[in-house]
Structure formats: structure tokens, C-alpha cells
Amino acid sequence: MSAESKVLAQNKKASHDYFIEETIEAGIVLTGTEIKSIRQGRANLKDSFARIANGEATLMNMHISPFEQGNRHNVDPTRTRRLLLHKHQINKLFGQTREQGYALVPLKLYIRNGYCKVLIGLAKGKKNYDKRRDIANRDAKREMERALRERQKF
Template identity: 50%
Template sequence: MPREKGEKVVATNRKARHDYTIEDTYEAGIVLSGTEVKSLREGKASLVDGYAFIDGGELWLDAVHIPEWGSGSWTNHATRRKRKLLLHKEQIVKISHRTKEGGYTLVPLSIYFKDGRAKVELAIAKGKREYDKRQALRERQDKREADRAMASRRHLGE
């Protein structure tokens, strides 16, 4: 069977972009069991509580929910287990130095298939304060209103 081409997004963490200021992103491979891959191919996963951490020079993804595969038997996987991430050693060291700085954390932004292989997009992020979140919402709302006004003005001019 030929390997599929392109990207197929399985899950995104939309709340992460609201709660954190994204500094840097990385693409990492994920070590998965067979039933996890099948469940992901069905488009089932949740990144809501997920986070990544470095332990013993290895990168791990934890608290990401991949539900059990429907047709699985006793071989099914645990839904919220620790999963190893695959990155180059230099990248892990670089991430380690960044996360040791105050306030930085590793957040998964999305899980997707790239050319048939499961990948996760990780971000080095800094938590936003409440007023930062409100300001970002206000800016987005102001931009939307300005765009609407411009569109209505354009429409009247025709």
C-alpha cells in the first residue's frame, strides 16, 4: 500500500494560542502503539490538558487523550499514557535550556499525519496574564468591527 502524501490534521489545541504567548515551535514524531494510530486515523484525540516535559534527556508528551480504538480487544492502549517524542538531541538540549528559564513551558499545538507518520507540533510558550487575554480579545474584536465598517463602506460605494 503506498504511503499517503501531505498533511492531515487530527487535533488542534485552539485554547493554547489564547492562554499562551507562542515563542518557538518544533515538529516531533510520536512513539505510538498500533491501536493509538488507528484511533488517530479516525480523527479522535484531545490536546486540551496535554503538556510536554524533558526527563532524563528524553522528551515526553503527557495527558493527551487518545481514546481506545473501537475494534480493539485486550491489546487496546491506555487513553492518557506518557508518550515518547522523537527529536534530535541538540533540539532537546535547546528546548531544555529555554524551559528552565522562568515562565516557559512546552505545549502541544496540534497532532497530525505528515506523509503517513504521526507528528506533534510543540511550542515553547509563556503563560499570558488575564489582562493580556482580555487585550487580545479586544484587539480581535476591534479589527473585526473595522473590517465590517470597511466592507459596508465599500458596498455603499458601488
């Protein structure tokens, strides 16, 4: 992601529930009122996922709130949206998601050079003990940093 991009929505739950093994940037097909709503920061990636079927990549369950001034031009907030990827990227992701336990999860929604982009992660599901281990590691790191700050005061 370059310096001139602005993150508008982030899926924080994804890093908690999955091991992200690879990321790929994809364009997304939107209507005019959807992009206006996204620019206002009214998009939600929680519980959304990507799927590859019939040689196309699609994004499911991403919620984009209707644009207030959109009236009859507004569309269904959770409609299926097409992702723009090269054919070789789609084939690679299709092969990888055929493996057991792999999923395509959207991580970030941002504007780059005037275009709306989605960062898709190839993810493997975490077990409960993995989640607990991550929480314990994060707490231990926080304690170490706190101890170092206390030590530097003297």
C-alpha cells in the same frame, strides 16, 4: 508544515493561554490501535503538555480514545508518550524550559507523509490582562472588517 499534511487535532486553548515563541515538529511513539484511533480523529490535545526529563521528551495527558476494534490491544488513553527529537533539540528545549514561565505545549497533531507528528510550541504564560488585550484587539479588528464590508456595498 507541508501541503500534504492533514491536521487531526488542534489545541486552540494554547494560543489563548500562552505566547508561542517558537515551534518545533516532533514525531511521537504510538501503538497500532492508537494511530488507528488518531486517523479517525479521536485525539484531544486539551490540557496536555510536554516535559523533558532524563534526556527524553515526553507528552503527558494527551487523550486518545480507545479504538473500537482494538479489544485487548488498547492502552491507557492518557498514558505518557515519548516524543522523537534530536539530542540537540532536546538539549536546547531543556535549557529554555529552565527559564521562569516557559512551558512546552502541543499545538497540533497531524499526519505527514504517513507519520504522525506533533507541533510543539515553546510558550510563555499570559497574564489575565494580556488575554483581555488580545480579545479587545480581535474585537476591534472584526469591527473594522465589518465596517469595510458595509462600505464596499455602496
